[in-house]
Amino acid sequence: RRNIAVMTSGGDAPGMNANVRAIVRTAIFKGCRAFGIYEGYSGLVKGGPEYIREMNWHTVRDWLAEGGTNIGTARCMEFKEKWGRLRACKNMIDAGIDALIVCGGDGSLTGADRFRGEWPELISELLHKQEITQDQYDRYKHLNICGTVGSIDNDMATTDATIGAYSSLARICEAVDYINATANSHQRAFVVEVMGRHCGWLALMAGIATAADWIFIPEKPSSRSEWSSHMCEIVAKHRARGKRTTIVIVAEGAIDASLNPITPDDVKDVLVDKLGLDTRVTTLGHVQRGGPAVAYDRELATLQGVAAVEAILDGTPETPSPMIAIAENKIVRRPLMEAVKLTKSVAQAIADKDFAKAISLRDTEFTE
Numbered sequence: 117r118r119n120i121a122v123m124t125s126g127g128d129a130p131g132m133n134a135n136v137r138a139i140v141r142t143a144i145f146k147g148c149r150a151f152g153i154y155e156g157y158s159g160l161v162k163g164g165p166e167y168i169r170e171m172n173w174h175t176v177r178d179w180l181a182e183g184g185t186n187i188g189t190a191r192c193m194e195f196k197e198k199w200g201r202l203r204a205c206k207n208m209i210d211a212g213i214d215a216l217i218v219c220g221g222d223g224s225l226t227g228a229d230r231f232r233g234e235w236p237e238l239i240s241e242l243l244h245k246q247e248i249t250q251d252q253y254d255r256y257k258h259l260n261i262c263g264t265v266g267s268i269d270n271d272m273a274t275t276d277a278t279i280g281a282y283s284s285l286a287r288i289c290e291a292v293d294y295i296n297a298t299a300n301s302h303q304r305a306f307v308v309e310v311m312g313r314h315c316g317w318l319a320l321m322a323g324i325a326t327a328a329d330w331i332f333i334p335e336k337p338s339s340r341s342e343w344s345s346h347m348c349e350i351v352a353k354h355r356a357r358g359k360r361t362t363i364v365i366v367a368e369g370a371i372d373a374s375l376n377p378i379t380p381d382d383v384k385d386v387l388v389d390k391l392g393l394d395t396r397v398t399t400l401g402h403v404q405r406g407g408p409a410v411a412y413d414r415e416l417a418t419l420q421g422v423a424a425v426e427a428i429l430d431g432t433p434e435t436p437s438p439m440i441a442i443a444e445n446k447i448v449r450r451p452l453m454e455a456v457k458l459t460k461s462v463a464q465a466i467a468d469k470d471f472a473k474a475i476s477l478r479d480t481e482f483t484e
């Protein structure tokens with residue numbers, strides 16, 4: 117009988133609640149106790165009944181569709197320090213928890229794996245300082261962890277989709293549809309900035325799904341003279357064919373060939389100066405994270421929640437920490453640290469302007 121805790125960490129994403137619900141209910145169904153850690157790693161470092169609460173079947177009722185995360189999330193500097201992780205270790209033992217499932221992005225999952233790697237050292241230190249008893253030491257010697265990926269950016273390597281990305285995409289598409297209606301009335305151009313951090317997935321998919329005229333993504337930088345003349349050529353061609361609207365989508369991480377950010381205002385200036393278009397900028401902002409989870413995210417988060425508890429129950433001290441992924445429509449386990457390492461290598465390759473490497477890393481066939 118395991119005592120399994122679940123936490124959401126990093127940026128919130130629709131579907132995190134569905135993931136927590138599935139984890140809590142699967143844990144209970146399998147005869148375990150379930151706990152929610154509130155406010156991410158910050159709650160783990162603070163500890164106590166305010167932050168570490170036992171969850172029952174009813175606690176998570178109606179969480180399936182709800183956006184955001186009801187158990188809270190936070191960024192926590194203390195957990196990056198050894199003393200913070202030592203407090204977290206003590207708080208988990210005090211609460212009787214022996215397994216942890218973290219739903220978050222690559223930063224959160226890095227933290228989780230680090231915590232597990234360090235666990236033997238942390239728990240020995242607590243025993244040495246007599247903060248825990250020998251019995252507690254024997255009972256909690258091993259920590260099992262498992263990661264599920266919650267992120268609207270869809271930026272984690274080795275998984276086809278992250279929990280939240282399709283909800284965010286749906287929200288962006290709805291917003292662009294609204295914008296299209298007003299753009300059409302006034303024959304205006306709109307430059308729409310979307311989220312995604314260093315990943316262009318949201319902008320690319322939104323561009324396809326809304327028939328945008330042009331998109332900017334971090335993965336495909338070009339010099340200002342190149343993009344401005346090419347974009348204007350395309351937009352002018354569309355207008356000449358009778359299109360009354362112009363939509364340009366800019367990923368928040370978009371960069372030019374010198375790695376300087378491309379801002380929506382840069383794009384607007386070009387559309388005004390070169391084409392004389394009546395142009396407005398819309399930054400969608402946090403609307404993209406809100407609202408209910410779309411059906412796909414509810415389903416993904418639920419299946420992955422079940423898989424996460426199963427992975428915890430199968431875990432041994434020897435097996436590396438798993439991350440629950442989806443690959444070719446199948447829910448699979450991946451070694452968590454390899455997925456995180458690959459994700460960081462892709463980001464590094466983009467920062468180094470080595471796009472061929474970034475693309476080949478993203479296409480890495482994962483071998484067990």
Ligand code: ADP
Binds near residue numbers: 191
């Ligand atoms: P995301 O999970 O969305 O990538 P962050 O990178 O902000 O978000 O990470 C969320 C939290 O995870 C951090 O505030 C910190 O508490 C923890 N974390 C991230 N990286 C590490 C690390 N290397 N060691 C320990 N904790 C970490």
